[in-house]
Amino acid sequence: MADSSSNSKRRRGLGIVTPNACTECRKKRAKCDGQVPCGRCASQKGIDCVYEMPVRQSKENMRSEIEQLREQQRQSDRVIAALVSKDRSEDVLTQLRDGVTVETITGQLERLGSTSSTSGGSNVTSFGRMSDHHAIRSALRSARNIRGSSSSTLGLRDIQGLDLQSQGQHTGSTWPAWSSEGQVQNFTDGSQDGSMSWSPDTVPFSPQSGLTLPLIGSWHQTAAGQSPPDSSIQFARGEGQGTLLGKDFGLDGRPESADAPFNGTWTTVTSDSALVEHLMALYFCWEYPTFASLNKEHFLEDFKNGRRRFCSPLLVNSILALGCRFSEQPNTRTDPRNSHTAGEHFFAEASRLLEVEVDRHILTTVQALGLMSIREASSGRSSRSLFLAGQSIRLAMEMGLHFEPEHEGSTDAQMEHAVRSATFWGAFSLDQAWSLSIGRLPHFSRDTKLVTKPAIIDEVEASEWVPYTDDGAPFARSCTQPSNIRSVYKTFCELSEIVHNSLYAFYTPGSNVTGKKVVDLYTQYLNWYDSIPTALRLGENFTPAVLFAHMYYHFAILLLFRPFIKLDIVGSKISPRDVCSQAADAISTLVHSYSQLYSLRRTPSFVPYFVLTSGITHVVTLGASRGGPENLHQGVQYLREMQSCHEFANRAVDILHYFIRDWEVEYTLDFQEDEGKGKQDYKALCPSSSTSLNQFCPNIGSVASVHGIGPVAPDENPLFWPFPLQGKPLLDLDSNLEAAGFEILL
Known part of the structure; x- marks a missing residue:
């Protein structure tokens, strides 16, 4: 009382x-x-x-003025885009001469664009019902407002040496006006087209909130609470497989005559060809093409015909082991009651086939090693995943896959080059991602010229993508979007090259990190973001691969500045602490949009690592009293939703719990699902071991590790890395700190 x-x-x-x-x-x-x-x-x-005038009131007035200016800029860009088009320029010019306002003309153009975009096209996103359009627009609104960390609040234009190709994305060819003629449907609401929003929606998301599968649910035609009959599921699976794998895998199936193509499953684990094709469709829907080392078209062709040039039992079992992660069927698990055993039987068969191989210098073996690495990352066995990824890139180098072919005239030679190129770049990108995550030099040399990336083929780009699940694909697809597979892959590989440069800048022996190097690398990232194709802008395309690429970009930005979170860059308005906070918020925003569109039950394998990294930053922000607990709470909810799909998500929650307790942050995790975990000693959450298969072990005693997030104590190392096993940038901390362009943050 x-x-x-x-x-x-x-x-x-x-x-x-x-x-x-x-x-x-x-x-x-x-x-x-x-x-x-x-x-x-x-x-x-x-x-x-x-x-x-109160600061808060002053900021509100400024925000209001900025929003008005942005709306005027959006309308002007929209009219200019119409003026340069072939079919609307005369009408728009006549209206301008007659004194019609820009606002009125913009409204007319948007109404016309909305009408024309619903009719579909060869490479555009189209809608059958306006209700689906509004649902998708709502899910993408917060992510659509992210502008890639190049916020004007950071004062980037005032930084010497920061030469951006394009300041902002709403001018020039890098960000054309939405719903312009011949372009993709506008997903914005027309009120905040160019706004900068780093804060995700603060509505807590959980599987019990009624928001599970909101987008997919709106595409299904079954009534609420009713499950479609088996025949309907078969039909939906056939439709989805026909879209993702080709018509030979769809509803009609393959003929059973003696002259029919090869009808085997390529695995001894099961003889159920329907299950094999179902799992392959799940992989190509939710994981492909980022980090993919195989060429989908050539693989599927050889799979159908029983040829071993671009297909092998090892590769098929590796794909099936990954595909099982996105299924809830009991026959995809070794223990039907344990989702974490999904794909174990296929992975065990792949491991057996790998061990008995006499010569591993085979394209399909390099590809399979990369897929096995991704699967182990999902399972939380990061040390083994690192080993397999290293094997993949080393074999690729030994086979000379990074060299340009000498003869590329024949169709067969071009096909060989396309597959070899995809194999190398998949192994290369995966090696950069792991090297970035743990802080080390990559396996590949810094100065070697790399092979050209796989060519962009219009037919492949325009192929449709649909959200495929155990229930198949939507019966009547209210929204059809192009896959843009080759564009996503090429753009993602270009981002991996920048990551490659950043790793050598940080970890090259005898070469200290400087503030100028960090700013130059940041410039490269911003220029990459400004130059990505229109089709891959958030809102133009919202496939899982596109959302994943944007998450990876902010993940790379966060890890670029995180070692310097307790430092300032001398002479620069860029604050490492602020950039880290913004990048973490951007990841949360993207994950929120992903959950609204597809749920987090089916996410690419590295997404839990992104959420963990952003969650650690949210812990720092909360502990330093620079933000509330909303983002951290939502990040934990995201990880819990991903636990059935990715076992690492469970460990990520433990890691966050460890840091919250170790850094004495005032935040309590909800352990309703596991009452015992909340009561145990937090130091037992993440035990370290010399034989551990997990690289992320924060519970390691080390004089070089940071034990708090407060001000830098005397003689304390100000560089921040949450994992003692993570590499540290080469930077002197004594009198040379200022000479390198850094100073301790006060």
């Missing part, structure tokens, strides 16, 4: 505090009664009682 009484008095006390004190009372740090003049100033002679 005593505690209750004291809390009540404290609450009443807050109510009588003057929200805006006068200037004189602020200087003297005295209480102000808020009167004009206030009692204190009135009692003193020669004192002017002046009230300045």
Whole structure:
């Protein structure tokens, strides 16, 4: 009762505090009664009682003006885009000459664009029902407002040496106006087209919230609470497989005549060809093409015909082991009651086939090693995943896959080059991702010229993508979007090249990191973001691969600045701490949109690592009293939703719990699902072991590790890395710190 009484008095006390004190009372740090003049100033002679506009109110006015300017800019860009088009330029020019306002013309153009975009096209996103359009637009709204960390609040234009190709994405060819003729449907609501929003929606998301599979659910035609009959599921699977794998895998199936193509399953684990094709469709839907080392078209052709040039039992079992992660069918698990055993039987068969191989210098073996690495990352066995990824890139180098072919004239040679190129770049990208995550030099040399990336083929680009699940694909696809597989793959590989450069800048022996190097690398990332194809902009395309590529970009930005989170860059307005916070918020925003579109039950294998990294930053922000617990709470919810799909997500929650307790952050995790975990010693959550298969073990005693997130103590290492096993950038911390362009953050 005593505690209750004291809390009540404290609450009443807050109510009588003057929200805006006068200037004189602020200087003297005295209480102000808020009167004009206030009692204190009135009692003193020669004192002017002046009230300045509150900072909060000033910011609101500025936001309002900025939004108005952005809306005017959006309308102007929209009209300019119409002027340069062939079919609307004369009408728009006539209206401008007649004195019609830009706002009126923009409204007309958007109505015309909305009507024409629903008719579909060869390489555009089209809608059958306006309700589906609104649902998707709502899910993408927060992600659509992310502009790649190049916020004007960071003062990038004032930084010497920061030469951006394009300041902002709404000018020039890098960000054309939405719904322009011949372009993809506009997903924005027309009110905040160019706004900068780093904060995700704060509505907690959980599987019980009724928001599970919101997009897919809206595409299905079954009534709520009813499950479609088996025949309907078969039909939906056939439709989905026909879209993702080709018509030979669809509803009609393959003929059973003696002259029919090869009809085997390529695995000894099962003879159920329908299950094999189902799992392959799941892989190509949710994981492909990022980090993919195989060429889908050539693989599927050889799979159908039983040829071993671009297909092998090892490769097929590796794909099936990954595909099982996205299925809830009991026959995809070794233990039907344990989702974490999904794909274990296929992975065991792949491991057996790998061990008996006499010569591993085979394209399909390099590809399979990369897929096995991704699967182990999902399972939380990061050390083994690192080993397999290393084997993949080393074999690729030994086979000379990074060299350009000498003869590329024949069709067969071009096909060989396309597959070899995809194999190398898949292994290369995976090696960069792991090297970035743990802080080390990559396996590949810094200065070697790399093979050209796989060519972009219009027919492949325009192939459709649908959200495929155990229930198949939507019966009547209200929204059809192009896969843009080759564009996603090429753009993702270009991002991996920048990651490659950053790793050598950080970890090359004898070459210290400098503030200029960090800024130059940041410039490369921003230029990459500004130059990505229109089709891969958020809102133009929202396939899982596109959302994943944007997450990876912000993940790379976060890890670029995280070692310097307790430092400032001398002479620069870029704050590492602020950039880290913004990148973490951007990841949360993207994951939120992904959950709204597809749920987090089916996400690419590295997404839990992104959420963990952003979650650690949210812990730092909360512990430093620079933000609330909403983002951290939502990140934990995301990881829990991914636990059935990715076992690492469960470990990621434990890691966050460890840091919250070790850094004494005032936040309590909800352990309703596991009552015992909340009571155990937090130091037992992430045990370290010399034989551990997990690289992420924060519970390791080390004199070089940071034990808090507060101010830098005397003689303390100011560089921040949450995992003692993570590599540290080469940077002197004594008198050379300032010479390198850094200073300790006060």
